[in-house]
Amino acid sequence: MDEARIMTGTIDPAACLLRGFAVDFLTAHNAAAAQRIMDPGYRLSIGGHLFDGRDGSYLPATLAQLEQFPGLCVTVHDVIIGEDAMAMRFTEHGVSIRSPGHAAAWGGITLFTTSAGRLRHGWAEEDYFARKRQLKSGVCDQVLPPHQAPWDEPALAPDASTEAAARAFLAVPGSLLERPHVETICAGGPALGQLIVPSALTVNMLFTAGNRAGFHVTCHGSYAGGFADVDAGLTGREVTLPMAGMMTLDPSGDVTRVQVSADRLGLHRHLLDQSRR
Numbered sequence: 001m002d003e004a005r006i007m008t009g010t011i012d013p014a015a016c017l018l019r020g021f022a023v024d025f026l027t028a029h030n031a032a033a034a035q036r037i038m039d040p041g042y043r044l045s046i047g048g049h050l051f052d053g054r055d056g057s058y059l060p061a062t063l064a065q066l067e068q069f070p071g072l073c074v075t076v077h078d079v080i081i082g083e084d085a086m087a088m089r090f091t092e093h094g095v096s097i098r099s100p101g102h103a104a105a106w107g108g109i110t111l112f113t114t115s116a117g118r119l120r121h122g123w124a125e126e127d128y129f130a131r132k133r134q135l136k137s138g139v140c141d142q143v144l145p146p147h148q149a150p151w152d153e154p155a156l157a158p159d160a161s162t163e164a165a166a167r168a169f170l171a172v173p174g175s176l177l178e179r180p181h182v183e184t185i186c187a188g189g190p191a192l193g194q195l196i197v198p199s200a201l202t203v204n205m206l207f208t209a210g211n212r213a214g215f216h217v218t219c220h221g222s223y224a225g226g227f228a229d230v231d232a233g234l235t236g237r238e239v240t241l242p243m244a245g246m247m248t249l250d251p252s253g254d255v256t257r258v259q260v261s262a263d264r265l266g267l268h269r270h271l272l273d274q275s276r277r
Contacts, residue, residue: 012155044122047263069094079150085207087111087214104134107185109244109261123216125244129264130187156210166213173198185261194226213247231275
């Protein structure tokens with residue numbers, strides 16, 4: 001029997017890679033699975049940092065988190081599967097050994113490109129700010145309902161009209177903060193619109209699959225003053241906020257839903273560092 005058929009069953013090979021990442025690697029805490037599904041040159045861009053190389057950079061950092069959360073699970077809420085790229089909205093949840101008895105559930109969005117049947121580059125943003133709050137308080141947030149069958153989603157071809165609509169949407173600096181159909185992964189406040197007054201968006205990665213798009217951007221702007229423990233004198237300071245998102249268009253080409261995750265914790269740490277100088 002063909003080995004690939006044993007590994008993938010009847011699901012698309014791209015969905016098999018995504019399942020390998022969420023289930024076989026992270027939820028199962030199995031580093032060998034990461035080596036199977038990821039190219040040795042795998043890179044991850046997250047929170048303004050680049051983990052360059054699977055074994056020397058990415059895996060040590062990720063395995064350290066799995067050691068901190070020995071029972072960590074990944075619940076998948078949405079997926080976009082393209083021909084050579086994919087995206088996933090998820091919640092990671094578990095108890096930290098650094099805060100015994102305190103569980104946390106924090107959301108995020110991750111995107112991947114693939115090459116030769118393996119994950120080649122990832123872009124992700126997770127709500128570590130919410131995780132920090134929960135581990136300190138001992139009160140865990142609720143986990144959203146899972147996607148009914150994420151790995152059975154079909155892989156769809158890129159669509160030029162979807163890409164044009166997505167780029168037009170992202171060309172407006174405040175699009176990811178002000179539109180009513182934007183859902184931010186931002187549990188417990190402050191909201192993203194309370195943190196940054198956007199002036200420009202830089203698109204770092206964008207792909208389409210049918211009427212859906214995945215993207216990673218850097219939002220440039222000024223600090224809006226939303227953190228209670230940050231010096232108010234820093235309001236107006238130039239800042240950046242990395243964001244990862246998933247977009248859905250209706251048949252007429254209008255954007256109907258956008259899900260966005262951003263690096264609130266990185267911004268918070270940056271501003272606290274600035275206030276000490």
